[in-house]
Amino acid sequence: MQAKDKFLEKTNFFCLVFLTFISFEIFASEIKDELKKHSEELKNLSVNFIQSDGLSIEEGIIHIGGERLKVDYLVPNNISITMSEKKGMYVNHQLREVQFFNTKRSFVKIFLSLFLEKDYYENANIAIKENTVEATKVFIIDDKKHIINLLYEFKPLKLKKIKVHFDGGIFEIAFFNYQKNKEFTKNFFTLISPYL
Numbered sequence: 001m002q003a004k005d006k007f008l009e010k011t012n013f014f015c016l017v018f019l020t021f022i023s024f025e026i027f028a029s030e031i032k033d034e035l036k037k038h039s040e041e042l043k044n045l046s047v048n049f050i051q052s053d054g055l056s057i058e059e060g061i062i063h064i065g066g067e068r069l070k071v072d073y074l075v076p077n078n079i080s081i082t083m084s085e086k087k088g089m090y091v092n093h094q095l096r097e098v099q100f101f102n103t104k105r106s107f108v109k110i111f112l113s114l115f116l117e118k119d120y121y122e123n124a125n126i127a128i129k130e131n132t133v134e135a136t137k138v139f140i141i142d143d144k145k146h147i148i149n150l151l152y153e154f155k156p157l158k159l160k161k162i163k164v165h166f167d168g169g170i171f172e173i174a175f176f177n178y179q180k181n182k183e184f185t186k187n188f189f190t191l192i193s194p195y196l
Helices: 002-041 109-116
Strands: 045-052 057-064 069-075 079-083 087-092 097-102 125-129 132-141 144-153 158-166 169-179
Touching: 002 125, 002 132, 057 109, 069 109, 109 132, 109 144
Parallel strands: none
Antiparallel strands: 045 057, 045 169, 057 069, 069 079, 079 087, 087 097, 125 132, 132 144, 144 158, 158 169
16 A cells, blocks of 8 residues: 555656746747747837947947847947848948958847748757846857847847857847837938948
8 A cells, every 4th residue: 555655646746846847838939939930020110229348338229120130339439330131231321431341250149030031049048037138048159159048028029138158258238219100211221332
C-alpha cells in the first residue's frame, strides 16, 4: 500500500509539473504572438527616442514605414539615417555630407530586423516580470556578439526600451510619444542625397 501511495504521489507531482510547464509554454507562445502583432503595428508610425551609449545622450524621432526605416537625430546634431534591407544612407545636415553603407554588415541590421521582419521573435528568449516583458536575442555581426534586450510595457503591450550589449559596452534607446497610422510622402524614405 505504501508503494502505491508513493507511486500516486510521484505521478501527481509529475502531472503538476507537466501541466505547469505546458501552461507556461502556452502563455509564452501567446506572448510571442502578441509581440509579433505589436511588431506589425509598428508599421507607418513615428516615435520619439532618447539614446545613450554611456558617454553621450542623443534625441530624435524614428519613422517606420513598410520596408524602410528613417532615424532623425535632432539633439545634439541634425543627422538622418535612412535604411532599407540592403542599403543605408547617412546624412549630416549641418555639414551637408552624405554617405551610403551596406546595412547587412552593419550594426543597424539589428534594428531593421526588429522593426521590419515578421519572424524576429522566433528565436528570442521571452521573460515576463511584473508589468514588463523582456525579449532577448543574440546577433553576430563581424564575428562579434551583440545581445539585444527589448523591454515592453505589458498591459498594453508597448516597446519602451532597447538595450544592446556589445564588446563590454551598452547602448540604450528609450521610446515615448508613439504616433501611429502616419502617412508618409512618397519620397520620405528616399535613399537619394537631399543635396544633389
